[in-house]
Amino acid sequence: MKIKSFSTAIGLVLLGSTIYLPEIAQASAKPSTQVAQRRVVGSDIDSFTAYPVQRLxxxxxxxxxxxxxxxxxxxxTIPNAVQNLPMREVQPGVYEASYMIRQGDRISENTVVRANLQQGDRISSTRLQQPLVAGYSDRGFQSLSINRFSARSVQQLAPGTTLNFKLLGTPNATANFSIEGVAYNIPMREESNGVYTGEYTIRSQDYFPPAGAAVTASLQSGNQVIRSRLDRELIAGDDGSSNTAEIPLEIITPEENARVSGTVEVEGRSAPNATVNVNVQATSSVAGLFGFERNILERTIRADEQGKFSFAFKPTISLPGTRYEVNLSSSRGDRTSEETLVLFQN
Known part of the structure; x- marks a missing residue:
């Protein structure tokens, strides 16, 4: 699976996820029918993130x-520094800005940075939900992030079908998911460090509207809440080509969101003799630039007769906080499966 650049010239660091605080309103009951799901495009702020620095x-x-x-x-707006600093739209829906701290600015780890997004008469506002200083979370500020919210595709949304969801994000938080008009705030279990899973079995009275039911996940720690929309369709393609549930693919080590340095060794398990495509992308930011994305590794390996596989890569960027996204795609015959592992530079 290829990584798309978040900018026409350079990649963007993406540490945050969708921020959305209001509760979901309960939809009125409707007749039961099964239809294909179509993703609902949001009309507000999805995320607001910053690249942590060493000092202010x-x-x-x-x-x-x-x-x-x-x-x-x-x-x-950064209080006691700058008001209404314009953010440049580098691609549809992605806005960037940088600010050089000046003499006289009063910016601290507790400074509340806010952003506004205006279209016509509608204005959406949010606050930064992560520390400006790298490592400040270790001193009591829990920075929340959702790296991925996914689901196994199914052939149809019929009664008795079980939908399986997986969230990768900040560990030791509370996670749940909601299917608009169907079910709300269904708890997810933290199976391992930062990996949450949950499931829902469709009932005969459930209704999936023609416009598509929005599926969202939320992650909460203390009074902080962030949300993210599902990253894929629930329904498999019309040609039945989506079979991600049919072949196993598991990353054994390292753990999700682990801090790494030096050579990183990755071990996993899939189907015996499966072909595994590996892509490792690094995203970071340096002073004077909006950020960059670099391809660290791209290769194809084969699992052994027990389905085990391993590979290693050596980070070429030594900036603390650099984000490494390890994307795996396993296939055997016409069956495929995908997994993503997110790591951070020490």
Whole structure:
């Protein structure tokens, strides 16, 4: 699975996920019918993130990324520093801005940075839900992030079908998911460090509207809540080509969101003699640039007769906080499966 660049010139660091605080309103009951699901496009702010820096001294450059409604006007405000700083839309729905800390600015680890997104008369606002200083979370600020919210595709949304969901994000938090108009706030279990799973079995009275039911997950720690939409369709393609549930694919080590340094060794398990495509992408930011994305490794390996496989890569970027996304695609015959592992540079 290839990684798409978040910018026309350079990649963007993407540490955050969808921020959405209001509760979902309960939809009124409707007649039961099964229809294909279509993803619902949001019209607000999806995420607002920053690249953590080592210190908040004059001359340090802060870099921000906002994702939301495309073709809008985005601004950010840093109290005691800058008001309504314009953010540039580098691709539809992705806005960037940087700010160089000046003498006289009063910015601390507790500074609340806010962003606005305006389209016509509608204005959406949010606050940064992560620390500006790298490592500040270790001193009491729990920075929440959702790296991925996915589901196994099914052939039809029929009564008795079980939908399986998986969320990769900040460990030791509370996770749940909701299917708009069907079920709300279904708890997810933390199976391992930052890996949450949950399932829902469709009932005969459940209704999936023609416009598509939005499936979202939320992650909460203390009074912080972030949300993310499902990253794929629930229904398999009309040609039945989606068979991600038919072949096993598991990353054994390292754990999700682990901190790494030096050579990183990855071990996993799939079907015996399966072909495993590996792609490792690094995303980071440096002073004076909006960020960059670099391909670290791209190769094809084969699982052994027990389905085990392993590979290693050596990070070429030594910036603390660099995000490594390890994408695996396993196939045997016409069956495929995909997994993603997110790691961070020490």
């Amino acid at each position: 001294d004059p001359g340090t450059e802060l870099f921000f990324v906002l994702r939301g409604t495309p073709y809008s006007r985005a601004t950010l």
